[in-house]
Amino acid sequence: MSVVDRSALEASPLADLHAIASELSIDGYRRLRRAELIDAILGRQEGGNGAGAVADAVLAAFPRIRAVKVTVHKPHAPIAAIFEDVGVVLTRTRQPPSHG
Numbered sequence: 001m002s003v004v005d006r007s008a009l010e011a012s013p014l015a016d017l018h019a020i021a022s023e024l025s026i027d028g029y030r031r032l033r034r035a036e037l038i039d040a041i042l043g044r045q046e047g048g049n050g051a052g053a054v055a056d057a058v059l060a061a062f063p064r065i066r067a068v069k070v071t072v073h074k075p076h077a078p079i080a081a082i083f084e085d086v087g088v089v090l091t092r093t094r095q096p097p098s099h100g
Helices: 006-011 014-023 034-046 050-061
Strands: 002-004 067-073 087-093
Touching: 006 034, 014 034, 014 050, 034 050, 050 067, 050 087
Parallel strands: 002 067
Antiparallel strands: 067 087
């Protein structure tokens, strides 16, 4: 199972980052430097499309992956409490083909 966060993206080959960016419909991703590309992917994750879009993009770009786990950290979340970090974890699994 993959965890898509900054450290996982930083460890990924550029070709994998391009595949994820393509699935997320990030404009001009091939012209971005590696750090900018990672920021764009994470920005899309935190934006309106959210972690679900990133999980779907990973599953679409890499057919051999059976499941993906996306963790979104929000260290400055608008929550009325004292905390260092808030995180949400989304897990998506690929449905096996039906034989019927």
